[in-house]
Amino acid sequence: MITVALAKGALLKDSVARFAAAGLDFAGLLEPGNRQLMVPSACGQARALLVRNADVPVYVAYGQAQLGVVGYDVIREHQLPVAQLLDLGFGGCRMSVAVKASSGYRRASDLPAHCRVASKFTGCAQAFFDALDLPVELIHLAGSVELGPITGMSEAIVDLVATGRTLEENGLIAIEDLFHSTARLVGHPLALRLDDGPLQAIVDRIALVATPRGS
Ligand SMILES: Nc1ncnc2c1ncn2[C@@H]1O[C@H](COP(=O)(O)OP(=O)(O)OP(=O)(O)O)[C@@H](O)[C@H]1O
Numbered sequence: 001m002i003t004v005a006l007a008k009g010a011l012l013k014d015s016v017a018r019f020a021a022a023g024l025d026f027a028g029l030l031e032p033g034n035r036q037l038m039v040p041s042a043c044g045q046a047r048a049l050l051v052r053n054a055d056v057p058v059y060v061a062y063g064q065a066q067l068g069v070v071g072y073d074v075i076r077e078h079q080l081p082v083a084q085l086l087d088l089g090f091g092g093c094r095m096s097v098a099v100k101a102s103s104g105y106r107r108a109s110d111l112p113a114h115c116r117v118a119s120k121f122t123g124c125a126q127a128f129f130d131a132l133d134l135p136v137e138l139i140h141l142a143g144s145v146e147l148g149p150i151t152g153m154s155e156a157i158v159d160l161v162a163t164g165r166t167l168e169e170n171g172l173i174a175i176e177d178l179f180h181s182t183a184r185l186v187g188h189p190l191a192l193r194l195d196d197g198p199l200q201a202i203v204d205r206i207a208l209v210a211t212p213r214g215s
Pocket residue numbers: 007008009010011052053054070071072073074091092093160161162163181182183
């Protein structure tokens with residue numbers, strides 16, 4: 001039995017579609033009102049765990065799931081020992097530094113030393129400002145980080161930007177990108193090494209239907 005960790009939220013529909021195209025049907029996860037967290041595939045050969053986005057690499061790293069789908073941003077933030085197998089192409093967004101449009105800051109290096117930066121991705125933010133050699137005070141938030149500069153709690157944020165609509169509607173602008181992110185298929189390294197065929201067969205089938213980045 002192969003177990004796959006899938007994230008609730010923005011990536012779920014595309015993740016289910018990609019596994020369905022590869023022969024594993026987890027459509028039960030998408031049924032309105034579904035509260036089941038472990039769903040068998042229609043063929044009975046696999047099951048999906050429905051987990052929070054940031055928990056996907058945790059289930060894969062600890063071996064409770066052999067495969068998982070998660071954003072590259074989460075992989076960068078949590079640094080858990082999972083194997084990155086495929087770039088699935090969907091869930092495209094960028095990790096950016098943003099500030100109030102009315103502020104004078106137009107590059108991250110314009111920010112004053114020791115200013116406050118709010119983020120859900122404080123690991124990525126810390127690495128970015130360390131590389132700039134700019135000391136900042138990071139404030140960890142669980143979401144809606146755009147409120148940091150709006151309320152005056154922070155000068156800047158580090159957050160995901162996709163369409164740019166959230167920044168625009170909150171009077172913020174992106175001034176620098178840390179990296180681009182897309183959904184990745186990840187795997188448990190030992191399970192992949194010990195696999196005698198079935199796991200690799202699923203990865204190969206998903207690779208055939210995966211959309212390469214930029215296409
Ligand atoms: N606006 C967006 N457009 C496209 N992809 C996005 C967007 N926001 C996030 N993503 C991608 O989808 C992943 C899941 O985002 P989602 O908003 O569903 O979860 P989350 O808010 O990070 O998790 P949780 O609700 O558990 O805190 C992100 O890690 C990122 O890779």
